[in-house]
Amino acid sequence: MLIVMTTDGDVLLRLAGEIDDLGARLARVGTELRTVQADAAPTPAETPQAPAEQEAPAEQQASAEQQEQKAQPQPVPAQPQQPVYPYPHHAQYQQAQYAHAQAQQRWQQYQQQYRQPYQQYQQPRPPQQPYRPYQPVPKVTLGEKLSKEGVGSRLLAWIGGAVTLLGVVLFLVLAIQRGWFGPLPRVIGGAVLGAALVGIGLRLHRTPAGRTGAFAVAATGIGALYLDAIAATTMYEYLPAYVGLAIGLLIAVGGLLLAVRWKSSLLATAVVLGCVVCAPIITQGFTAELVAFLLVVQVASTPVQLRQSWPSVAVAAGIPPLVASVFSTAFTGFGGSTANTAAALAAGGVGIALALIVTAKRPGDAAALALLAVAPAPSLLAALFLPKTPAVLVTATVALVLLGVWAAGQWLNGWTGDLAGAAGLLAALQTTMTLFDGSARSAILLGEGVLLALVALWTKKHVALFGGLGFAVIGGMIALAFDVPPTLFFLIRNRPDADLAAALLVAVAILAVSITLPWVAHRLGLFKAASENVVPWLLAGVCGLYGAGAMVLCGALLAVPGRSGFLVGHVVITVSWTVAALVLLIRGIAAVSLRVIGFVLVGAAVLKLVLFDLSALDGLARVAAFLLAGLVLLGAGTRYAKLVASR
Template identity: 65%
Template sequence: MGQVGQTPPPGYAWPSPPMVQPMPAMGQPPRWPAPAPVRRESLGEKLGKEGAGSRLLAWIGGAVTLLGIVLLLVLAIQRGWLGPLPRVLVGAGFGLALVAVGLRLHRDPAGRTGAFALAATGIAVLYLDTIAATTLYEYLPVVVGLGVALAIVVGGLRLATHWDSALLGTAVVLGCAVCAPLITQGFTPTLVTFLLAVQLATTPVQLGKEWTPMVWGAGIPPLLASAASTFALAKPGSWTNTAAAVGAGVVGVGLAVLATRRRPADPAALTLLALAAAPTLIAALFLPKSQAVLLAAGAAVVLLGVCVALRGTAGQLAGIAAMVAAFQATVTQFDGTARTAVLLAEALLLTLVAWRVRKDFALAGGLAFAVVGGLLAWSTDFPPTMIAEFRPWTSGRLAGACLVAALILAVSVALPWTAARLGKLGAPGTTMPPWVFAGFLALYGAAGVVLTASLLVFPGRTGFLVGHVLITVSWTAAALVLLVRGINVPALRIIGLVLVGAAVVKLILFDLSALDGMARVAVFLCAGLILLAAGTRYARLVAAAARPQEQGP
C-alpha cells in the first residue's frame, strides 16, 4: 500500500470506477438491464454436431425399415406368399425382435440412438400387424384387435416415458398413424377407431409430460382420417362412419380439456380443441336433415359447456367452435325468411352475451352472424326494392319482412354500442365510419318496420304512401329528440344532426318524386314544421346552456 499523497510511478493505470446504475426518479420503477437474447442453433449447426449424423441415419433407417415391412405385407397379400396366419406370425416375430434388440442396445449409452429407432420401429410393426390380423384376415374381432393395439401403443409409450424420450414417444405414434392407412387399404371408419386407440393411449403421457409433437402426432391423424372417410363414402345414412366421426370429436375434446387444465397454453391441446368438432360437422353434411341438425346442435351444446368450464384461450376457442356448430345447425334446419330471422336473432343474442360477460369472441361471433343474416336479408327477404317500389306483397311476406327489419334495427344498435362498451370502438366523434354504417343500417331497419307495418294495416298503395310519410316524419322527430337530449352529449348531438341530413336527403331524392298528391304535401309540411320546431327549441336550449358559462363562477 502506498502512502497518502505519494505520486504513482510512470505508466501506472488507474482502476476504472465500478459501473453504478443511476437511481430512478421518485415514483419510477427501477430499470434493470435487458436480458441477452437466447441464440437458437441453426439447422446446419445441429447437423454439424458430433453424433448428429448417426442419430439421423438411425431414424431414417427405422422409417425405411418400417415402410419396407408394410410394403412386404402388401406384396405378400397381392402375390399370395405364405398364408394369412404365417404372415401375421412373421410380422409379430419381427416386431418383437426389433424391440428386443432395442432394449439390449439401450444398456450401452453409445447405442441408445439406435435403441430408440429400433424400439419405435418394432412397436409400429406390432401395431400394424394387429391391424392386419383384425381387418385383413379377421383372426381377431374388432373389439379384441382394438384392445391389443391399445396395449401395444401403451407399452411403447410406457417405454418412452421410462427412457424419458419425447422423440421415441413421437416416433411411436407417428409410425402407427402414418402407415395404418396402407394396411386398411384406404380411409375407413375402422381405421379411425384404430387411430383413436393410439390417441387414447397417449392420455397418461399427456397428463404427465409436455410432449407437444407427440400430442399433434396422435391427435391430428384421427381427425384427418375421419374427414377423409366421410368424403370417401359420400352417402347419407352411414352410421358407422358417423359414430367414428363423433368418437374422434369426443376423444379430441376430452383430451384437450384434460391437457389445457394442466397446461392452459399448450399449443397442441388448443389446436385439437379448435379442430375436434370438424369431423362431426363434416359427417353431418351427409346425413338427413333431422339427424344433421341433431348432430350439429349436439356439438354446439358440448362445446358451449366446455367454453363455460374453461377460461382463457381454451374457452375462447371452444366458444368459437360452438358458434360454428350452431351456425351449421341453423342453416341446416331453417330456410327462407326463417333462416334470416334466426341468424339475426342469434347475432343479437351473441352481442348481448358479449356485453354481459365481456367476451370479445362473442362480439366477433355476433358480427359474423349479423353479416350473414344481413346479406340474406338484403338479397332476398328484405331487399331495398321493397322500400323503393310498391308491389302487391302477400301478408306473410310482409310479416316476415317486418320481423327481419326489426332485427336489423336491433342488431345495428346493439353491435356498435356493445363494441364501444368493451373498448373496441371509439366514440362517434373519433371513429365516424363504423357509426355511420351502423346508423345507415338502423335507418334501413326502422324504415322497413314502419313501411311493412303500414302495408299490413293499409293494404295497397295507400299503405305504401302512408308508410313513407311516417318514415320521414319519424326520422325528423327522432332527430329532434336526439338534439334535445344531446345538448351536453356530443355523440347524441352528432347522431341527431346526421339523422336530420338523412331526412332532408330522403325528402328531396325520394319523397319528391315517389310520392304524389296529399302524401307529398303531408310529408313536406310535417317534416318542415318539425324541423322548424326543432331548430327553435334547440336554439333556446343551447342559449340556456351557454348562459351559466358566460356568467362564470
Template identity: 60%
Template sequence: MDQPPQAGPQPTHPQAGPQPYSPHGPAYQPYPGPYAYPMPPAPQPYARQPYPQTNPFPPYTPSPTLSERLGKEGAGSRLLAWVGGAVTLLGVVLLLVLAVQRGWLGPLPRVLVGAVFGAALVGAGAWLHRKPAARTGAFALAATGIATLYLDAIAATSLYEFLPILAGLAVGLVTAVGGLLLAVMWNSPLLASSVVVACGVCAPVITQGFTPELMTFLLIIQIATVPVQLRRSWWSLSLTSAIPPLTASLIGTVLHTQSTAVAIVTGAVSVALSLIMLHRKENEPTLLAVLAVAPLPVLAAAVVLPKTQAALLAGAVAVVLVATWPFVRGQAGTVAGVAGLVAALQATVTEFDGGAVLLGEAVALAFAARYTKNRFALGGSLAFAVIGGLVAIVVDVTPALLVVPRLHLTADLRAALAAAALMLGAAIALTWAAVRLEVLKPSKLLPWLPGGLAALYGAAGLVLCAALLAVPGRSGFLLGHALITVSWTVAALIMLLRGIAVVALRVVGLVLVAAAVAKLVLFDLAALDGLARVGAFLGAGLVLLLAGSRYARMVASR
C-alpha cells in the first residue's frame, strides 16, 4: 500500500504576483546570510534652492539740502570761521591800499607788517591744527595767512615797487608752493582751493587793475598747482587755479589794459597744463572743461585786432588745436579738436565775406570724418555747412539772383557760381559721410529733407550762374531756368533708377519729379517765353517719359 506523505518542513518560494510600485525601482533584497550587505540609501529628490533676490542698483539717496547741511553739528562753526577769514583777508587788502593812499610808513615797513601778519595767521592755524576739535578754525586761519603772504608779495612788487619783478615772482612762487604743501600735508582740498580763490579775487585790487603783473602772478599760482593736481584728484583745485588767469585775461583784453602777447601766453599755458594733467588723469571732466575754454583769451584778443592779424591769430590757434586731435588720447583730443574748429570758424568769418570758404571747409571735414570715422568731425562739417549755406544765401546766391532777371557783374557771378557748386558739394558729401558712418539711416526720410533742399538750391544756382556767365542778360536767364528744369528731371531719373532697392532714393526721386513739374507750372510758364518755355517743357517732358518707361521695365524685371 501506498504510504501517505511524511509531514515536515517544506521549501518556501516567493509568491508570484504583482509587486507594489516604487518610484526608486524594486527594493533591494540583501543576500541572506552572515555576510549580508546593508541596503544603500534611496536617492533624495532634488530640492530647488530659492534664487537670491538682489537689486543691482543701489537705493537712491537724495543729496542733503542747504538747511540740512547748515543744521549739522559743527556747520555753524565752519561757516563762521571761513566767513571770518574772508573778512580778515579783505581787511588786509583795504589796509594795504589805504597805507599807500595815506602815506603810512614806507615801502619796507608796509611789506614787513604784511609778512608778519600773514606768518602769524599761518602759525596760529598750525597750532590749532594739533587739536582735532579746532581744525576748522585752523584751516580758515592758515588759508587767510597764506593768501595774505601772497598778496603782500604782489603789493611789494606792483604797488609799492619795493621788489623787482623777478624777486616778486620768486617770493610769490615760494608762498604758493608752501601753501599747497601745507594743504597736501593736512589733506585739505578746501584749503588749497581757498588760497587760490582768495588770491584770484583780491589780487586785482592790489595791482589796481588787470595788468600784466597781475597775469604773471596768477599764472605762477596756476603752474604751482600742477604737482598737487598730478598727485591728488582734487577737481576743485583744477578749476579754481584756471579760472582766475583766464577771466583776468578776458577782462584785460576787453578793457585794453594788456597786450595780445599776454593773452597768447595765458591761453597757451592753460592748454599745455590741461593736456599734461589729462595725460595722467584721462577724461577728467573738470580738466576737459578747462581745456575747452582755454583758447578764449586768444580768440577774444583776435577780435580787437585788425582784420588780417585777427584771422592769422585765430587760424594759428585752429592749426595748433586741430593738429593735436589725432595725437592726444581719450576725450582730450576731441575737446581740443572741437575748440580748434571753433577757432577756424572765427578765422574764416573774419577774413572772408561770403560763404564759399566755409562750404569748402565743410566738404573737407566731411571727407575727414568719413575716412577717420570721427562723428565729431562730421558734426563740425554740419556746423560749417549750415553757417556757410546761410551766408551764401544772404550774400552770394541770393533768391533775387534766381528769380529776377537783371544784369550782374562778372565777379559777382563767379563768386555765386563757386558758392553754389560748394553748396551742392557740401550737401552731397555730408549725406554720403553720414550714411557711411551710420548716422543717417536710408529708411528714415525726414533727415534727408534738409540736404535735398540744399542740393536743389545749390544745383539751381550753379546752372543759372553758368548760363549767365555764358550768355549775359535776359537770354542767359531764360536759358538757365530751362536748363534747371531739365536738370531736375534728369536728377529725378537717376534717383529713380538708383532707388530700385533703396526706399529713400526712390522717394527723393519722386519728390524731385514733383518739384520739376511744380516749377514748370508755377514759374516757367509765367516767367519764361519763346524758345526757353518750349525747351523747358519739351526737355522735361521727354526726360519724364523716358524715366517712366525705363523705370517700369526695371520694376517688371525684378
C-alpha cells in the first residue's frame, strides 16, 4: 500500500511540473498575440485619441488583471460545470487544456488574417545538395574483364556456339556438293537440329549454373532454324519467297522475344548476328533475296528496340541490310536490275521508318540517329548504276521522303529533323546533278542555293543555310570551269548567242547567291558585321564582283558581238565599280561596314584600271574607261568630303 501511494505521488508531481511548463508557454503565446494585435490596431491619426485621464485607469486595470491571472487561474466563462475531482491537479489540468485550445484558435485567426495572404509570394527554396567531389569512374581494362570469375566459361560457350553454327552451314554446303541425302532430309535435319538446340537451351536455363551455356546453345539453335528457312526458300525452292520470309520472321521474333524474357542483350545480339553472318553463305552471295531476309531480321528486332535500350541489337540488325544492298549493287554493275533497285529502296525505307519510330520514343538515341543518317546510302548508290530516268525517279523519291521528314521537324525531337534534312539535301543534289547538264546544271544549283538561304531565313534552320552554301559552292565551281571561266575576261573569242545567254543567267545567279548567303547568315547571327569580321564579307564581295563583271561582259557581248563588245563591257565594268563605290561611301557615312566595302571597291576599280585596262584596252575604250572612272572618283571624293564635314 505504501508503494502504491508513493507511485501516485510521483505521478502527480510530474504532472504538476508539466502543467507549470504549459502555463509558461501559454503566457508567452498570449504576449505575442497581444503584440500582434497592438501592431494591427489603427494609427492615432485615423482614430480619435481618448483623454489621458481615461487611459491611465484602463492601463492600471489591465496590469491588475494580469497580476491576478498570474496569482490564480482565471475562471472559464460560459463553460459547462466542471466535475469536482478529488485531486486539485486535475482541475488545473482541465483549465490548462482550455487555455491551450483558446490560444490555438487565436493563433489560427492570426495566421488567416496576416500570414496567409503573403504565403503565395514566398518561393520555396530547393533543398541544398551536399557537396560531393568529382570522382572519375575507373576504366576497366580488357585484362581485368577477362580475369573476372566466369568470363572464361562464357567465352568458351559462345565460341563453341559460333563454331557449331558455322559447322551446320558447312555441312549443308558439303552435303549439296557431295550429293549426300536428299534436299528434303537436309531441310528436315536442319530443322530438327535447331529445335533440339533451342530445347536444350531452355532446359539449361532452369538452373543458374547452366544459364551461361543456355544463352549460347539457344542462340545457335535459333540461327540454325533461320538458316534452314533460307535454304528451303532460296536453295531448294521448297517454299515460296513470301512463305520463307514469313517463317524467317517468326523464327527471328521468337528468338528475340526469348532474349527479352531472359533479359539478355547478349542473346539478342547473338541471335541477330547468327542470322546475319551465315546468310550470305546459304544464298551464295549478295543478292536481292539476301537483302530481303536481312530486312526480316531488322523488322523482327523493332519491338525489342522499342522495349529495351540495346544499341548493340540496333546496330547488328540495322547495318547488315544496308551493307548487303551496297554489295548487291556493286555486283550487279551498270544497268542495274529491278530486284536490286527494289531491295535498295526497301532497305532505305525500312531503315528510315525504324529510326523515326525509335527516336520518337527515345529522342537522342545514338544508334537510331546513325541508322537514319546512313539509310539513304544504298538507294543513292543504286541510282548511280541506273539509266537517267530511273535514277532520277529513285533519288527524287528519297529526297521527297527525307525533306518531308525535315519539314515535319517541329514534331520531332533532337537531331532527327536536322539529320533527315541533311540527307534529303544530299539526295536533292544528286537528283539535280543527274537531271540537268551544261549551263542549266550550274544555274539550277546556284538558284537552289538562293532558295535554301531564304528557307533558312524563314524557318531559322541552320541546316538549310549550310545546304545552300554547299549547293552554291558546287554550282560556282561548275560555272567557273565551263560557263563563266576566268578566260572570259581576258580572251576574245566568238561564242554562240545561246552560250552567252546561258552564261549571263549563270552570272546573275552568282551575284544573287553572293548577296543572299552572307545577308541571311548575318540575320541569323552566324556572321558579324563587316567591321568586326572582314574575311567572309570580303570573300562574298569578290564573288559578287565576279558575277557582276561576268553579267556585264556577257550582256555587252550579246549586244555588240566581237572585240567592240568586249571593250565596251570592260569600260562598263570599271565605271560600274566606281559608281557602286560612290553609293556605298555615301550610304556608309553612318555605317562602318558599308564604308569599308566602298573603299575596298574603290581599290579594286583602281587596280583594274592600272593592271588590266591600261594594257588590254586601246584607243577610245581606254580613254573612256579612265575618264569616266576618274570623273566618278573625283565626284565621289568631293561629295564624300562635304558629307563628312557636315556631320
